[in-house]
Amino acid sequence: MSSHQSAAMKNDEWLTPPELLAPLGDFDLDPCAPIVRPWNTAAWHYDLNDDGLAFEWNGRVWLNPPFGREAVKWLRKMAQHGNGIALIPARTETAMFYECIWGKADAILFVKGRPHFHYVDGRRAAFNSGAPICLVAYGQANVKVLQESGLGVVLTITKESA
Numbered sequence: 590m591s592s593h594q595s596a597a598m599k600n601d602e603w604l605t606p607p608e609l610l611a612p613l614g615d616f617d618l619d620p621c622a623p624i625v626r627p628w629n630t631a632a633w634h635y636d637l638n639d640d641g642l643a644f645e646w647n648g649r650v651w652l653n654p655p656f657g658r659e660a661v662k663w664l665r666k667m668a669q670h671g672n673g674i675a676l677i678p679a680r681t682e683t684a685m686f687y688e689c690i691w692g693k694a695d696a697i698l699f700v701k702g703r704p705h706f707h708y709v710d711g712r713r714a715a716f717n718s719g720a721p722i723c724l725v726a727y728g729q730a731n732v733k734v735l736q737e738s739g740l741g742v743v744l745t746i747t748k749e750s751a
């Protein structure tokens with residue numbers, strides 16, 4: 590299933606609710622943003638016309654990646670980059686979690702409730718994500734942001750030694 594888990598969310602163009610983004614502060618880069626977007630998520634955006642996976646990432650990254658099989662490629666790049674926050678379904682048992690988050694990220698926040706994502710025209714969906722959502726911090730400054738966000742419970746992660 591693509592995107593988040595609700596069967597009603599059939600494509601990748603599901604935007605992060607502004608109330609989840611606001612407490613997280615300013616980001617330098619969103620490497621996977623819609624071509625036409627109702628609001629900015631960072632100072633700089635890459636979209637499908639650019640291919641955000643092909644570029645070097647700089648600064649503090651906001652990542653709400655295309656889901657399904659594509660997601661792991663984005664999480665791999667985020668783990669390597671090491672500075673930013675990613676939003677993904679809280680499927681904590683998956684291979685992607687073990688490859689890119691457990692032992693690799695610095696903290697995870699389990700979002701309280703199920704967010705309502707937005708259509709690309711800015712409208713809020715009537716239905717919720719249909720699955721638990723989490724925010725993953727890479728870098729200690731982003732751990733602090735999660736801890737102070739009030740968005741849910743934060744678990745710090747012990748890094749594997751390289």
Ligand SMILES: C[S@@+](CC[C@H](N)C(=O)[O-])C[C@H]1O[C@@H](n2cnc3c(N)ncnc32)[C@H](O)[C@@H]1O
Pocket residue numbers: 601602603604605619620621622623624630635636637638639640641642652653654655656
């Ligand atoms: C789940 S949406 C998140 C949108 C936005 N980042 C946010 O947080 O609201 C994923 C976005 O990635 C875009 N996308 C998909 N493949 C991409 C690629 N190769 N390069 C850049 N953007 C891409 C889609 O068009 C979509 O807008």
